[in-house]
Amino acid sequence: MMLEIKNLHATINGKEILKGVNLNINKGEVHAIMGPNGAGKSTLSSVLTGHPAYQVTEGEVWFNGKNLLEMSPEVRAREGIFLSFQYPVEIPGVSMVNFMRTAVNEKRAHMNLPQLSASDFLRLMREKKELVEMDNKLTNRSVNEGFSGGEKKRNEIFQMAMLEPQLSILDETDSGLDIDALRIVANGVNKLKTKDNASMVITHYQRLLDYIVPDFVHILYDGRIVKTGPKELALELEEKGYDWIKKQF
C-alpha cells in the first residue's frame, strides 16, 4: 500500500477540521475526494504535505511504510508527495529555472542520484514543457509572477512532470480554468499516469472527472469520509447535490 491514512484528526487555530479520516491508496489508482465547502478537502491536502498551520491531534499516516507525519514538508516532497496548489504562490525574483533546478537536484540528492548537468536539466525542462503545452516565456519568468489563473495551474502540472511524484494531490486544479485549459491540464495529468504512481484529485465539481477518470470517489463531509463508491458516485452527487449527503449525516 502506498498511502494509509488511519483515523486522522487535525486542527487549525484550535478548531477541529478533520475528525477521523480513513483512506487507503494503492499504486496505479486515482482517487477523487469530493465534498461541500468547508468539509476539510483542502485541510486534508495541507496536512498530508505538512503545512505548519495545521496540527495533527490524532491518527497516523503511512507512506510507503514510512511515518509521514514525522517528516518535514521538504522530505515528504522528496519522498514523492506532490501538491498541485489550489492557489499557486507568486515568488517574484526567483526564476522558474533556478527554482526547478534546485527542486529537482534536492530530490535527486535525497535519492542518492548525481546532480543533473546544466544541459540535461534544460533538456528535461524542454521535454516536460511540451507535455503541458507550456509557453517558453513562462519558464523564463519568475515563479508564477504575473501568470494568469490558467497559466498557474498549467505550471503546477509542469512542475509535477518535472518532479515525477509517486502521489500527486491535485487540489481544485479545475477551479478558474476554462474548458480548453482544463483539457490541457487533464491531458498532462493523464500522460503522467503510470502503474507505479497514484493521484488524489480534490474537486468540488464532477466536471474534472470527465477528463481524469477516478477509480474511487470519496465524499468528505464534516471532516470524515462518509461515502465511497465507483466513478458513478460523482455523477450521482452532481445530480442530487450535496444536500443529499448533508441530509443523511
Place this chain on the structure above:
Amino acid sequence: MNEQNYIELYENHKEDICKHGDDLLNEHREDFFQRWRKTGFPNTQTELYRHCDLNKQLAIDYGLNLKQINMTQGNVPFQCAVPGIQSHLCFVINDTFVSTQESELPEGVILCSLRKATQQYPDIVKAYLTQLTKGSDDAFALFNGAFAQDGLFLYVPDNVQMERPIQLVNLMNAPIDFMANSHNLIVVGKNAKAQLVVCDHITGSKQYFSNRVTEVFVQEGAQYEHYKLESTGKNNTNVCALMVNQEKDSSFLGNIITLHNGTTRNNIDINLMGKGCNTNLCGMVIGDGHQTIDNTTRIVHKESDCNSNELFKYILNEQSTGVFNGMLKVMPDAQKTAANQTNRNILLTETAHIHTQPQLEIYADDVKCSHGATTGQLDEQALFYMQQRGIAQKEAKLLLMTAFVNDVIDNIHISSLQDKIRLLVDKRLRGEENKCQTCKACH
C-alpha cells in the same frame, strides 16, 4: 574621548595637524573647527541621529595620527573582498593615501593623494575642495574639516571616458584603538566617464572609528558611478559622507552595500544643479548580531527635467538595527521632475529593528514623485510552496532573500564586480566567511 578632549586635542596640536595636512584643507580648518565646536557631536535628541547613537563609540580613547607618521610600512596581511576587477587600485590606510601605481591611467587623468594634488595642481583642487562640505551642518563633516589631513584625489578631464574602474580600499589597521579622518575629492569633467569602487575593510581587533568625506563634482554631460562596499567587523564604526554635485545632463549611479560592519552611518547628499540630470541611488544592507546601519540620504532637485530613482533594501537578522532616512526635495524651479523613492525591509527576527523615514518636500507643481516604504517578514506561503517542491527551508529562505536584493545588485554596471558581489551576498546570507574563494588572490 568627549568633545572637550577633542577640542583640547585640536588646540594643542593645531600646528602639527596643519604642518602634516593638505594646504588647502588647512585654509578652512579653523573655520570647520569653530563650527564643529558650536554644534558638538550629535546625540539622540538630534533629529537626524535619533536612531544612530554614536556616543558610546565616540567615548573610546582613540589614537590619531596627526603627524602623519607612516603606518603603511610592513606587509599588511590583507586581501580586499573584491579583488580581480581589473581596477586601478589605491589604498587609504587609516588616513594615509597609498597608490600601487601598477596600471597606466588614461591621458590627463590624475589619481594621487590630495596633498600631492594641492602641490602640483593647486588651481584644480582649489576650485572644488570644500565647496560641498562648507555648506554642510553635519557634525561629522565639520569634525572631518577640522581633523582630516589627506585623502584621494581623482580628476578625469573633459571627454575622457575611463574604461577601467578605480578602486579605493579604505583600510583600518592599527595596533591601538584608532580614529582616521580622510577627505576625498573627485572631479569628473564634461562628458567624461568614471567609476569608483570603494571598499571599506579592517584588519586587527582594535576599536576603529573612521570618518570619511568624499566630495564629487559631476560636470555637464558626465557619467559617474560610485560603489561602496563595506565589509568590516563589529569593532568598526564608520561615518561616511558622500556629497555629489551634478551639473546639466550628467548622470550619477550610487550603490551603497553594507555586508559586515559594526556601526555605520552613511550620509549621502546629492544636488541636481542643472537640467536633465539622471540620478540612480540604491543600496542594500544585510545585518545580524548587533550591527547598526544607518543610510541617511538627501536628493535635492534644483533644476527642471531631472529624474531620480532611489532604492534601499535591508535584510535584518538577530538584534541588528537598520535606519533609512530618505529626504527628497524638489525646489520651485525643478518642474518636470520625476522622482521615486523605495525602501523595503525584511526583518527575520522579532529583535531586529528598522526605522524608516521617507520625507518628501515638494515646492514645484508639475512633478511626478512617488515613494514607498514597506517592512515585513519572508513570505510564509512562498516558503511552504518551495518546501513542497522538496527545497529545504533554509535554501528556500536563501532563494527568497537573494531574490529580494537582486534588483540592487542588478544596479552594478561593472559585470566582474556584480559577479563578485553576488557571490559575497550569497556567502553572507549563508553565514559564511566574507572571503572570495573564487580567485587565487585570496588563498
